[in-house]
Amino acid sequence: MRRKFLQSLRAPDAPLITAAIVMIVFGIGLRAQRLAFPRGLTWDEHHFVLNAKTYLAHQPDLNDHPPLGKLLIALPIHLLGDTSLAWRLAPFLLGCVNIVLVGLIAAWVAERRTAFWVGAALAAVDGFLIAYSRSALLDGMLACLCMAAVLTALRARSWPSFALASLLLGSACAIKYSAVVFVPVLLWVALSKPSALATAATLVLSPAAYTGWFSLGLWMAKQPFGPSAVVAETKRLYLHHASLTHWKHPLLSHWYEWFLPTRPIPMRNDPLSDGRMRVLTAMGNPLVWWLVNLALLFAIGSVVVALVLALRRRALGPATRRALALAGPTARRSLIVAAWCAPIVPWWVSARDSYVYHYLPAYAFGVVLVAALFADALRRFRTAAFVALLVVGQVGFYYSPVWGQNPISREGVEQRALWRRWHVGFTLRSPFDP
């Protein structure tokens, strides 16, 4: 027994897996600790918690998103009572699932088991994902269902299992219908499957799931329900969202600002009697954030290089067929780049007010690309890549007080807000200050 244990310690990946487990446990701990604090509603929580309670009271939802996110928040409230812990339980649980999903998709992209550990570890110690696991907000749950749909589609071996992916995508749309942008991604995956047409046909289940969830919400709110009611409500919500082009809120940011980012979201600041404070910022792990940009450039670059090489060999046709079939790491990466692009495209082409949290579903796929890049680097430069991963973990530990709402001095927060513009995002300054 002892001999076996010592042997396992000598395995080349053992330190990496140990570090990843530490980061995952730490990340789950940060998400879970004092989840009920504060007992009041913060940031945008009132939009969703109050409307979750209106569903339980059979009253109309006044929020401008489809009902599923609020129904997910409502379920623990129904089971455990109207407490701050119950409000945040569904985002917390799905936030923990996000850790696993990033790992599993990364393992598929890199075709290596170590990529699972790297992906899960990176997702675990990222503040963007942590903040949305600790708050009764929709975007973390949206990212979870989008990733679950893509992963299920990737792993589907037959059209019935692909149908589950379609149902998950329809459910994601029932949280925020911006998830509809993943339809082309799933279609691409479907067309790469052996029975392409039958598989692609299951995508009709997405609107069915969307209609089902929306109807459930309307029924709970004692409003007319059914397909025509859902169409009418969806149209009403769409027109409402399409009109939100005022660009007046100080935390608004354009999609191209998300790469830095220029305006992270300040979620909570609770002063303590000893001069310290408990802070929650939605700013991610800066190193992971910027590595996402780098990994994207790398992935896009490798796709371009592969295409150029194929053109030189006058083998564009086979190369394209290979890419569509998702064979080989380059093609797999290009699919994840597409999954990263999909949630951003609406913000490229429209003038709709946007906030950095609209980047969350795309960002999750960006973390997948970083994990795949790490997995590649681990194959060639094992120790250097391992140390780089440890550095990412250290940055996560350093920022953990402003993600886990641990007591911290103002100076401590200032040290972490690397850029003066981040002072708002780190709650040091009101966004409404001149």
Place this chain on the structure above:
Amino acid sequence: MQTTAARWGALAIWLATAPLLAFSGSSPSFHPGAIVDVDISLVSSDAQDLSCSWDRSAWGHTCGHRDGGRTVQAHGTLVPTVTADRKTLVVPGLFREPQVAARVAADAGRERDAQQRFVVRCRVRVLQQLSGVQVRFAAGAAFEPPSKQWLVAPLACQVLPG
């Protein structure tokens, strides 16, 4: 094998330094606007001994002296104190706080050596950091060289049971 050992070594260093990073900047600190609890150790004779000298005023408060201690300011209310964690503060009207005043009054007429030291816990609001303040901790002694002091306004004080 050697590289695996090196990676375990890196992991050990990583684990050892993680708490330092996670807790860096987490100790309580002073900044303008903060509301902080401070423990101040006093003896009743401090009401006569503690004094400061400063040529300016802040938030309507002045020291009991100016010009390096050469001029007395009758309306000076600032009292220099040292907290349990060795932070030097100037507190306006510290000895007028009801519980502190009562304790000092109880020691009235008692020999200086017979007076028991006590700890007062005050919840204070940090107003600003003053520069150029000279303090002294014994009546008649020379004022110390100018230094920076935090000006704090007491919100409430209680004498802790000895």
